[in-house]
Amino acid sequence: MSPEKMVMMANQIATFFKTQPGSGQAENVAAHINDFWEPRMRSQLIGYAATGATGLDPLVQSALSSVRAPAEV
Amino acid sequence: MKDLIIPRDNDRDMGTPAREGAPVTLTIDGFDITVPEGTSVMRAAAEAGFQIPKLCATDSLEAFGSCRLCVVEIEGRRGTPASCTTPVAPGMVVRTQSEKVKKIRKGVMELYISDHPLDCLTCAANGDCELQDMAGATGLRDVRYQAPADGGMSNHFEARQNGEANPQYVPKDDSNPYFTYDPSKCIVCNRCVRACEEVQGTFALTIAGRGFDSRVSAGTAADDFLSSDCVSCGACVQACPTATLQEKSVIELGTPERSVITTCAYCGVGCSFKAELNGDELVRMVPYKHGKANRGHSCVKGRFAYGYAKHKDRILNPMIRDSIDEPWREVSWEEALGFAASRMRGLQEKYGKKSIGVITSSRCTNEETFLVQKLARGVFGNNNTDTCARVCHSPTGYGLGQTFGTSAGTQDFDSVEHTDVVIVIGANPTDGHPVFASRLKKRLRDGAELIVIDPRRTNLVKSPHIQAAHHLALRPGTNVAVVTALAHVIVTEGLMDEAFIRTRCDWEEFQVYAEFASAPRHSPEATELLTGVPAAELRAAARLFATGGNGAIYYGLGVTEHSQGSTTVMGIANLAMLTGNIGRKGVGVNPLRGQNNVQGSCDMGSFPHELPGYRHVKLPEVRAVFEQAWGVEIDPEPGLRIPNMLDAAVDGSFKGLYCQGEDILQSDPDTKHVAAGLAAMECVIVHDLFLNETANYAHVFLPGSTFLEKDGTFTNAERRINRVRRVMAPMNGYADWEVTQLLANAMGAGWTYTHPSQIMDEIAATTPSFAGVDYTLLEEKGSVQWPCNEAHPGGTPLMHVDGFVRGKGRFIVTEYVATDEKTGPRFPLLLTTGRILSQYNVGAQTRRTGNVVWHDQDLLEIHPHDAEVRGVKQGDWIKLASRSGETTLRAELTDRVSPGVVYTTFHHPDTQANVITTDFSDWATNCPEYKVTAVQVSLSNGPTEWQEDYASQAQRSRRILPAAE
Numbered sequence A: 001m002s003p004e005k006m007v008m009m010a011n012q013i014a015t016f017f018k019t020q021p022g023s024g025q026a027e028n029v030a031a032h033i034n035d036f037w038e039p040r041m042r043s044q045l046i047g048y049a050a051t052g053a054t055g056l057d058p059l060v061q062s063a064l065s066s067v068r069a070p071a072e073v
Numbered sequence B: 001m002k003d004l005i006i007p008r009d010n011d012r013d014m015g016t017p018a019r020e021g022a023p024v025t026l027t028i029d030g031f032d033i034t035v036p037e038g039t040s041v042m043r044a045a046a047e048a049g050f051q052i053p054k055l056c057a058t059d060s061l062e063a064f065g066s067c068r069l070c071v072v073e074i075e076g077r078r079g080t081p082a083s084c085t086t087p088v089a090p091g092m093v094v095r096t097q098s099e100k101v102k103k104i105r106k107g108v109m110e111l112y113i114s115d116h117p118l119d120c121l122t123c124a125a126n127g128d129c130e131l132q133d134m135a136g137a138t139g140l141r142d143v144r145y146q147a148p149a150d151g152g153m154s155n156h157f158e159a160r161q162n163g164e165a166n167p168q169y170v171p172k173d174d175s176n177p178y179f180t181y182d183p184s185k186c187i188v189c190n191r192c193v194r195a196c197e198e199v200q201g202t203f204a205l206t207i208a209g210r211g212f213d214s215r216v217s218a219g220t221a222a223d224d225f226l227s228s229d230c231v232s233c234g235a236c237v238q239a240c241p242t243a244t245l246q247e248k249s250v251i252e253l254g255t256p257e258r259s260v261i262t263t264c265a266y267c268g269v270g271c272s273f274k275a276e277l278n279g280d281e282l283v284r285m286v287p288y289k290h291g292k293a294n295r296g297h298s299c300v301k302g303r304f305a306y307g308y309a310k311h312k313d314r315i316l317n318p319m320i321r322d323s324i325d326e327p328w329r330e331v332s333w334e335e336a337l338g339f340a341a342s343r344m345r346g347l348q349e350k351y352g353k354k355s356i357g358v359i360t361s362s363r364c365t366n367e368e369t370f371l372v373q374k375l376a377r378g379v380f381g382n383n384n385t386d387t388c389a390r391v392c393h394s395p396t397g398y399g400l401g402q403t404f405g406t407s408a409g410t411q412d413f414d415s416v417e418h419t420d421v422v423i424v425i426g427a428n429p430t431d432g433h434p435v436f437a438s439r440l441k442k443r444l445r446d447g448a449e450l451i452v453i454d455p456r457r458t459n460l461v462k463s464p465h466i467q468a469a470h471h472l473a474l475r476p477g478t479n480v481a482v483v484t485a486l487a488h489v490i491v492t493e494g495l496m497d498e499a500f501i502r503t504r505c506d507w508e509e510f511q512v513y514a515e516f517a518s519a520p521r522h523s524p525e526a527t528e529l530l531t532g533v534p535a536a537e538l539r540a541a542a543r544l545f546a547t548g549g550n551g552a553i554y555y556g557l558g559v560t561e562h563s564q565g566s567t568t569v570m571g572i573a574n575l576a577m578l579t580g581n582i583g584r585k586g587v588g589v590n591p592l593r594g595q596n597n598v599q600g601s602c603d604m605g606s607f608p609h610e611l612p613g614y615r616h617v618k619l620p621e622v623r624a625v626f627e628q629a630w631g632v633e634i635d636p637e638p639g640l641r642i643p644n645m646l647d648a649a650v651d652g653s654f655k656g657l658y659c660q661g662e663d664i665l666q667s668d669p670d671t672k673h674v675a676a677g678l679a680a681m682e683c684v685i686v687h688d689l690f691l692n693e694t695a696n697y698a699h700v701f702l703p704g705s706t707f708l709e710k711d712g713t714f715t716n717a718e719r720r721i722n723r724v725r726r727v728m729a730p731m732n733g734y735a736d737w738e739v740t741q742l743l744a745n746a747m748g749a750g751w752t753y754t755h756p757s758q759i760m761d762e763i764a765a766t767t768p769s770f771a772g773v774d775y776t777l778l779e780e781k782g783s784v785q786w787p788c789n790e791a792h793p794g795g796t797p798l799m800h801v802d803g804f805v806r807g808k809g810r811f812i813v814t815e816y817v818a819t820d821e822k823t824g825p826r827f828p829l830l831l832t833t834g835r836i837l838s839q840y841n842v843g844a845q846t847r848r849t850g851n852v853v854w855h856d857q858d859l860l861e862i863h864p865h866d867a868e869v870r871g872v873k874q875g876d877w878i879k880l881a882s883r884s885g886e887t888t889l890r891a892e893l894t895d896r897v898s899p900g901v902v903y904t905t906f907h908h909p910d911t912q913a914n915v916i917t918t919d920f921s922d923w924a925t926n927c928p929e930y931k932v933t934a935v936q937v938s939l940s941n942g943p944t945e946w947q948e949d950y951a952s953q954a955q956r957s958r959r960i961l962p963a964a965e
């Protein structure tokens, strides 16, 4: 997937959870990604973040520590 | 398993509709009978087992009382009242066969027959004609009336009389592709006219003229059936007691001798039909009156458009090729399956376990879908399974799951009869879900109010005897803003149902939500500029919905196919909870599903993150159930969704796909991206009836079977599990579930199903909401709505009655976020897409039937203002361009769409509306944003380069080598 598309998809998720009340938005973003993103998409996200994270919403960035790194791809 | 033979009585015409009411006892011909108050004497007699002769009455229509054949004598009453229009009364004593009434009846019949051709033996309705039956029942033996010898015209059926043209004679109208109207056989009983009004709600027919001159007329005098408003639903044909309105297939093939009850394979209404046959030759499809979704009605697709099943384009032999530049080679099943299996296994060895996947079909049966996802999970060893519901209703699953705890509509279709205010949002039921639309329109004519939220003035907004109280013509992409503004009005004006919210929902969450919705930025005044909906109109609509009695919301793909599709679904759920409209008849949240088995394919675990019954693959206790049943280990990680598969294919990590009964190249957005993904795969297996567009990129083609050729079940939009029954042997040799099993076994699975009922047993054993379902129960009950288990042995017509599935209903904050798809100087218009009545989805089936007379190409609807500034006139070829691509089609100038909005359908592959749509998608589910694309329209003089390239690639790719001798 193109990095732009991945960034957009991750940011869209963050945009929703940002509007939700209460705390734990970052965990919710991570949980959504863990539940719906296939391992190679999560790997791509984690890899992308490690090399600069350009364009990633800060909420996605703070969710990254809770995004489950896949065992193998 | 044997065909369901319909007991004779079950299908008997009771003369007038059933009533509900207090019991009334009367005596008919010496027998006591008790019936509900309001029942006609005719129906009471039928309940007692007496068939009073009748012509103008039938139990699908209100009694009319015009033929006078049904007269009876009632003690203490003068004269001979018509039994169809006379309601029962306590203690009434009725005689149905006195000398007096027999004489009247004979006289009536004599008059009818004197103006009717006596060519019974060669008539298409011979043996299936109520006029014939009544002549027999009344004992008519001779006809005394005769044409006057001096040449005065006296009948309607002779073209010439005494050498002169008969001015009363009207020739047959065979303009409709499926039925004829032969006025010479008409007895002017008015049943057709009433069927068109009462059952279908189209009002296409009238009786023109009076007395001897009266005639059934479609539209105005200048019209024939085809040019009239007739939508070819067939209700009039069904109601006609004679051969006047007659199916062309019966004229051609003769009257059928047996029938099998089955389910329509087109839309999510899931109408029950009687397939009527001679041997294995299908003569006609007739809506089944005990079908609980359709109650005896149908639309043109299910009723008539089944000809694709025998179309010459059907591929009946398996085919393979090494690469997509080669022509196809016809091979044996064994060779094709061996080729497919070794390629798929080879890909897994080379590129890893997760390099292949499946797409299940929302057109196939539950059993077939279950097997395809089982193939991925149990044989491929991954969760790479998705279904075309991804591109339509995946946000429904997510949104309703989050708010209510289950991803399905809350009501049955009967519920609409108890509704007082209906919101239809992002749906066009008269075209997409026609039989539901007819039932809705009936309720609207009886007084319910309607609010339509749609960018386009759909047929529901205004049609004969129907007018929406409010049409909120919003700008495409602003659903969330409109839905939240409705909530704003309800909350700030204190119109919510607090008692309901306190008992049924989480009160804390409600308060947070109420505060959110009350914020001034959500007021209709604040959002008017954005949404284009006048604030006063929106306020009035909100008040009507909140205070008008039972409120029900029906929605379609205009809600889900957006960047914020899931959020809108949540907003709709919020509205229902806010107004207390959940958990009883007449209310609820009802997604109108596109294809016949969208609900079922979602239920059956087609999604890559969910096992059957909507349970996440990460849950070890759920995996354990399937691991035990299947003896394999289930991957705990979610698999790829369709758009992700295509992305991964372009990236080189996804290489093989088994695609059953779907045409992703035509139906999915951003065609160029789909084509690139498919082209990058090394083994694409297409399992379909036709060489569809996706097959242009396939290496293996496995011929599919039609719904007429297999057993199974479909689950409609009401969660109703309906039986599909095999009425003829598969022309391709195997039902689709057998083909999947053969493929699985070629890959070493060792499956041994011999009948789909065994697959259903496996579903029931593994999926709690289906625990009580088996074919015996379906045989007995006809159909059942899930959940069907120990707690609900007879199924569940209404959901969330005493509490939400998830416990407390959950209000979710729904902030509007503008889609990134924005208009600008290059692309100043917004394109939205939809469909029309006569065509279905990508049109693979309906384009291969007589339905093309209604829609032979996709048109672009554009407002006259927008057309004028571009120099576009009605019917001009225009170029439609977006940042994704461009295509050409013809323009249709109409004010159905607002200025700034254009609209088209996607039924024809050469238009390829999806070349235009982008790869933006719903934030939660990746459901593509079909409904909003920024475009430009300009004059054009022919197909675009893409269209030409596409056509030549398609043509090259469809070559088939002659079979080797």
Ligand code: SF4
Pocket: B185, B186, B187, B188, B189, B190, B191, B192, B193, B216, B239, B240, B241, B242, B244, B245
């Ligand atoms: S067309 Fe058929 S249903 Fe209509 S009035 Fe004539 S006989 Fe009756």
Ligand code: SF4
Pocket: B192, B195, B196, B197, B200, B202, B203, B204, B205, B218, B229, B230, B231, B232, B233, B234, B235, B236, B237
């Ligand atoms: S086919 Fe349907 S719409 Fe057409 S005239 Fe008959 S009842 Fe009316």
Ligand code: SF4
Pocket: B264, B265, B266, B267, B268, B269, B270, B271, B294, B298, B299, B300, B301, B302, B303, B433, B434, B435, B436
């Ligand atoms: S297409 Fe839909 S409405 Fe029409 S007959 Fe089939 S199930 Fe019924």
Ligand code: FES
Pocket: B053, B054, B055, B056, B057, B064, B065, B066, B067, B068, B069, B070, B071, B082, B083, B084, B085
């Ligand atoms: S059937 Fe009763 S009047 Fe015609």
